[in-house]
Amino acid sequence: MRPRGEARRSGAARRGRSSANVLRGRAWRLADQGFRAYNRGRYELALQRAEAALAIRPDVPRLQLLRVYALQKLGRNDEAARLAAQAIAQGHGSPELQTALINLRPAPDTGGAPATEAYRKGFPIATEAYTLYNDGKYAEAAQLAERAVRIDPSQGAWSLLWLNALENQQKFDDVVQYGNVAMALGAPNRDAIMARMRLARQAIANQHAQDAYAELNKGRLRQALAQARDAVRIAPDVASHRLLLIGVLQAMRDDAAAEKAATDALSVDEESTAVQLLRAYLRQSLGEPAKAQEDIDAVLALDWISPEQRRNARLIGADLALAAGDKPRALALLQPLPADDKQAEARRAQAGRGWGSWGDSGADLLAAHAPLQLCRDTPYGTVCDLAPWDDPGSDSPASRAYAAYGRQEYPKAIALARRAVAEQPDSEANQNLLTTTLASGTAQEQQEAMDRLNTALAAKPNDAGLLRQRGYLYNARKQYDLALKDFVAARSTGDAPETNMLDEAYATAAVGNRPAAAAMLRQAIDDADAGTITLDRQQRFDTRSAIANFSREWGVNASVGYRGARSASNGLAGQPISVPGNSVFSTVEAYWRPPDFLNSSNRTFEVYGRLSNTLRSGTTVTGAQVVDNPCGGTINVGESTFKGTAGWPSTTGAIGARFTPDAGTNLTFGIERQFLLGTATRSGALNAGPDSVRCALNNQAATIDYQGNKASGGWQAYMLYGFYEGTALRLDRSSWYTMEGYLQAGYTLLDHGVAYTERDAAGNVLGTGDGRLRRGQGFAAGEVRIGRSMLTSYSDRLVVFPHITVAGDWYSTQGRASGVPLAGASSFALAGNGTSWSAGAGVGVNLRYWLNEDRYNAQRSHADLALQYRARLGGEADRAKGFFVTLSYSY
Structure with a gap:
């Protein structure tokens, strides 16, 4: 951290600082192994690695300090003191190394009289304290050193002995507390004491950071946030703690607070490229692309960053620009990068295709292409850089595996996780990562994940994290009872x-x-x-x-539809009359979900009742034309008009049940009993198919009417496949990609008794009889809508969905009348038998308003207004083209 009044260093000075602070290649690996060995108590190995690293980089004080500490732990104090003095004499010292040397060289007895009475009294106590310290008896050494300091606080070496003894017991809070006491008592070596206190504070902050990571790995975000805030408060100049805090806030999906934390971090160190790039990403996620690019420009303006850092900043900036739909900015950032840069070329190609088009939203792209945070332990602490999401040179396969997993690139994530485990088999985090990625793989890989979890839980049966991982895997395998058992067990551990x-x-x-x-x-x-x-x-x-x-146990759906051409799905005898023209149709349905029968979060079973009819029937006009005479020749037919039946006479009803056995596949099966309630649905005039029957009727100038009874009805069996993405209300973004559609197929059979009456042109009855009217129809219909849902400024409950649509249908109809009072032809097929289809495409807009909510329940009802215009792609023109309007309400 730089004092506010300090002048800005030159670029050369900054570059020198940067190069001195970074170990690379073999020196870094040896130093990393040495510090890890020291932390595990393997001091001989730590000494070997420190000396090997020093042979490459003797100018690094922390390596010198590691060697001195390792020698001290091995009891080789004289050698440690000699090497510390040698390093300091060669200009490789540091306050910490000075402190270590003082600790290794207790003040000797000069042989003369002590300078003061206090020194005479304190010296033997201090000498005993040094002996205990060198024997590893740090608690006793601390007690005696404190006594010596309080007797003669002018002996600074005794104060350092006291603090070192406390530090070796990891009593870092005491180091800070008693460092202040020593200075208050009058210790002369204030700089050395403050250096020791600074290290103690960093150790305390590191412990908070480690606790934060542990809580984060357990998913306990509130606890992780508290620990991360403490780490930043105690050691505000440690960039890795700042990045940890930002990461926890991101995990809590509080990007606004994370952006503020990044801004606070930059106020402490305005040249932290990792924080500045991360703030750019956060600002883009908050919908502030201009401010995001300002951060990118600020990083690129630094004259001391390495070519690799500059390149990464350009690639990350291009990703943000592409997510914002700003292709010119993305190309401008990429322009200085060479043509053979594969990552830059991939982004240039992406700019040509255009992110943010149908099917992709900037927010989704941003989440899938978040930059990698690559951190490494160095002798100067943890150093972090930001790299683009597809960085191939990352030394952290675990980080890349997490990123690939977030983009749902599961095979790549599994491969990277296996590599991470191979490189660091002792890392519990990497082992958990591999298990997590395997759980999203093939059936064989999921079984491997289950075997790993079972093995791990056999060793640690009360590990909440492992239990939860297995619970998620059981969920994926639809073993919900076992998943519930594991989640309950995780809660019982108290660590979930x-x-x-x-x-x-x-x-x-x-x-x-x-x-x-x-x-x-x-x-x-x-x-x-x-x-x-x-x-x-x-x-x-x-x-x-x-x-x-x-x-939810029950609900009501109601709709009113207006279309220039009514779908033939209701064109059967006994269904609401289907005629070309501007007609309005309605449907009201009530359903009930038995709470204790078949229903779960993954299954839905409903019984329902429905009423349908024509509210208003349009008029059909048939122009004058010449038609074939069934008896031979032709007939001139004049213009005629016909208005279909509307109101209660056109009403039908149904009672049925439907079942969705698996919400994942979203396939529904249903069966219903239909009732012909309105008089027009069970009566009418027969339209014979065979020419011989129609000729006989023409010769008599006769018609045949039919009339069913009130019990008339039929059966329908069907299945429905629906697919929906982005149809729910979102509050975390203002617009999102939406696709919805369905495919339905089924068969309807109407077979009921009727009374036939044959009349001549004057209305005289020529004959009567009882017979049957049978009509069966197989059908298939589907529609797909693709577009973007957008919240309106009027209300965050009103969603506008402009879309393109493609729809089609197919029908196969077979009808037959039997028992007809017509000489020689009592049974015959009806006209219109056969198949027909239609297909249309167009554009539309849907307005949906969500309502009926309370404190616990989100909106349980919505009203929809949908308007479409479709052009005919093929098939029956009257069904395929025209305006389609629907107003619906779901309660």
């Missing part, structure tokens, strides 16, 4: 994160206990309000949406 409650609730719903799951999620809302669990705005909304879904 706060969000375990949510996982347990969803697993409870998956096994069929939806009411209990809803109750657990209500408790989560209460805990969030009380501050004991962290839910951001979108997480709270998703939780409330789940409550609304799990507690």
Whole structure:
């Protein structure tokens, strides 16, 4: 950290500082191995690695200090003192090395009378303290050193002995406390004491940081945030602690707070390139692309950064520009990079294709292409840099595996995780990473993940993290009862994160206990309000949406539709009359979900009742034309008009049941009994198919009417496949990609008794009889809508969905009348048998307003207004083209 009044160093000085602070290649690896060995108590190995590293880089004080500390731990104090003095004489010293030398060389007895009475009294106590210290008895040494200091505080070496003895016991808080006491008593070596206190504070901060990482790995974000804030408060000049705090806030999905933390970090060190680039990413995620690019420019303006850092800044800036849809800016950033730079070329190609087009949103791209945070331990502490998401030269396969996993590139993530484990098999984090990635792989890889988890849990049966990992894997394998058991066991350990409650609730719903799951999620809302669990705005909304879904037992859907051509799906005898023209149709349906039968978070079973009819029927005009005479020749037919039936006479009803066995596949099966309620649905005039029958009727100038009874009806069986992405309300962004569609197929059979009446042109009855009217129809229909949903400035509950659409249908109809009072032809096929299809495409817009919410439940109702215009692609023109308008309400 630089004092505010210090003049800016020259670029050359900064470059010199940068190169001195970084170990590379073999020297870095040896130093890293040495410090790790020292931390594990393997002092001989630490000494060997330190000496090997010093042979390459003798100018690094921390390596000198590592060698001295290792020798001291091995009891070779004289050698340690000699080498420390030698390093200092050669100009490779540091305050810490000076302190170590003083500690290794206790003040000798000059043989003469002590300078003061205090020194005479304190000297033997200090001598004994040194002896105890060198024997590793640090607690006793600290006690005696404190006594000596309080007797004669002018002996600075005794104060350092006291603090070193406390440090070796890892009593870092005491080092800070008693360092202040020693200076208050009058110790003359204030700089050395303050250096020791600074190291102690860093050690305290490091412990908070380690605790934060541990809590973060367990998913306990609130606890991780508190520890990260303490680490930054105690050691504000340590960049890795600042990055940790920013990372925790990102994990909590609080990008605004993370951006503020980055700004605070830059106020301490304005030349931290990692923090500046990370703030650029955060600003882009907050919808501030101009400010994001200002941060990129600030990094590029630094004259001391390495070519690799400059290149990475350009690539990251290009990613942010592409996510914002600013292709010129992206190309400008990439322009200085050579043509053979594969990463730059990939971004140039992406700019040519254009991110942010249909199917991709900037926010989704930003999340999938987040920069990598590459951190490494050095003799000067942890150093972090930011690299682009596809950095091939990263020395951290674990970081790249996490990034690939976040982009759902699971085979790549698995390969990188295997490499991370091969390089560091003792790393528990890498082992967990491999298990996590395997759980998203093939069935064979998922089984490997399960075997690893079972082995790990056999050794540590109460590990909450492992239990939760296995619970997620059981969920993926649809073994929901076992998943619930693991989430409950994780909670029982007391080490599960706060969000375990949510996982347990969803697993409870998956096994069929939806009411209990809803109750657990209500408790989560209460805990969030009380501050004991962290839910951001979108997480709270998703939780409330789940409550609304799990507690729902019944509902009502109503719709009114206007279309220039009515779909022939209701063109059967006994269905609402289907005629070309501007007609308005309605449907009202009520459904019930039995709470204790078949329903879970993954299955839905409903019984329902439905009424449908034509509210207003358009008029069909048939122009004058010449048609074939079924008896031979032709007939001139004049212009005629026809208006279809509307209102109650056109009403049909149905009672049915439908079942979705797996929400993952979203395939629904249904069966219903249909009722011909309106008089027009069960009566009409027969239109014979065979020419011989129509000729006989023409010769008599006769027609045949039919009339069914009130019990008339039919059966329909069907299956429906639906696919939906982005159709739910979002509160974490203003627009998002949306695709929805369905494909339905089924068969309807109407076979009921009717009374036939044959009449002549004057209305006289020529004959009557009882017979049957049978009509079967197979059908298939589908539609796809693709576009972007956007929140409006009017309300965050009003969503506009402009889209393109493609729709089609196919029908195969077979109808037959039997028992007809017509001489020689009592049974015949009806006209219109055969198949027909239509297909159309066009554009449309949908307005959806969400409503009916409370504290626990998100919006349980919505009103939709959909308008489309389709052009005919093929098939029946009257069905395929025209305006299609639907107003619907779901309660």
